[in-house]
Amino acid sequence: MNTTARTIDYKGETCIELISGDYRALIAPFNGSNIMKMENTALDIDIFRNDPSLTPAQLKAAAEIYGMPTLYLPNRLSHGNLRTSDAMYHFPCNDPLGNHLHGFLHLRNHSIESVSVDGDKAIGKTSYVYDEKDEFFTTYPVSFRADFTFTLAPDGMHYEFTLTNLSDKQMPYGVCNHVAFKGPFTSTGKGEDVRLCVPVGDKWELDEHAIPTEKNLPITDYDLQYKNGTMVPVLKDIDNDLYTAEMNELDGKPFYGVYATDVATGKKVCYEVDDTMKFWIMWNDHGDKGYFCPEPMSWNIDAPNLSGAPEITGYTELAPGESKTVKERIFTMA
Template identity: 45%
Template structure:
């Protein structure tokens, strides 16, 4: 079939639909360039949390828990305070007591601009951007202009996603980026969610307090944590509540190295590969109490509250961009099929 990239009206909102390589992606520039649906039409895999009855308003009301939302200034900053090397910013406290933090920033809620889109014999792609400046209502708290750019490429290899942020301020721009990745449970059409297993490349656990902030304590992996590491953990039908880990790489049975998460439906053998670039230093796992038919393996570039922690940047993953500097990240989603037996 011919690969396509097209605008369409999705229940009153302009969205982009990419089709290529047997996959279909529905992307909403008006909701933070969220990939609100990714489906492998050939193999029956629903990657992200999706509800056919949803409206754009439904997703906008809870933009963190549908599709693939990209968060800039993700997770929590204690009391809304963000300390950089050359300034202190007071962000709005938008997480109520007992937490009293700023949570998740603003980029995933903004209306982004379609820059270009096209398709050829190999792939379909979309580029979007968001220019953050004094016209944004958040600028009163965080007066550092930047441009965020997104590129989505769909092909027989699945969905490749790249993100960059360019500092256009005269001061240093703090870098903390994540995707609040919502994986559908079940993700194989017609499957049972209790058959899902997840493997996450982790090396150590960060302990959080009752405000979901790091205590500074870092522990070796215990038996529970190792179920994620060895791929025997079921990520739903129980509570997984902000389990925070340092990321590493998986070594696959064939000896190859994979930097990312692998999810398997044990009944069918089908799975999801979720690969991330080197800039993502942490995984946090969460499933909204376990009974909402989705779970979130969230890659993060920096630790929760990283700029405020009394720890070296090489431990927290925190970094800052000089004026004019650009920061790049990438992710890749694809279907894993069971090996054919002779």
């Protein structure tokens, strides 16, 4: 079995290439440790939206809509306000609706810690230390370390993301993966044949600024398309469908995640997430660009500023010196 892990040049930047079994993946430390490409060559499945014609600068300018970026913090903060148990921070408003959007970790150039092979596993590790050397530190003076481990094995990509609070302050803990899945994800597939299954619970109402009103909406036949796996996630506009996460089922077994199926071939892309992820938000950039984003979030949109209890909003913090790790897996089936 072919298993390799190495660094390669990508148009002047260094990437990590991992190969294990039928899988090949490219990790872009220069673009926030983004999984910029992952494919199962035997099944002709290309999982994430990617474009080999783009330069590193172009990828960095569109970091949220290619590959699998990791966001700290998730989604929006109303008016840029971030309220913690011991401070109030004011982030710049960078979306048209008057909020702060997506944080900054995915926009940084991360460091490669190691590249190695362990049996049939190809492993890449990256990191980023956020401190006073970062241009954003005057806005948000809470130092931390982010560590990523990407382990490609014959059963898919095992992803680990650890945040460690290096400061003497309480650190808000909210993470999200802004995954951009291709639709279709095979070379001969059609968008109308893609179906998405998401284990949706309560549906959250959003106001005109895409901030939760903290009210739940009735579940409709539209929402049930996610739950029963009949939602076509492209070719129509899906704009911030927000739900509390529940347990899914895959091949008759409990599965905490989502999966997309090409109904013409039965091929699947599966995304299993950590139970830290309490919410799913769906978005597809108007649905006409061949990709869709089922995004798991550990806290609700604007959680630091919502009035609900933490067990409802997902808001939590890391104490000084505390760490937390999220573990996920991306794999394919036929």
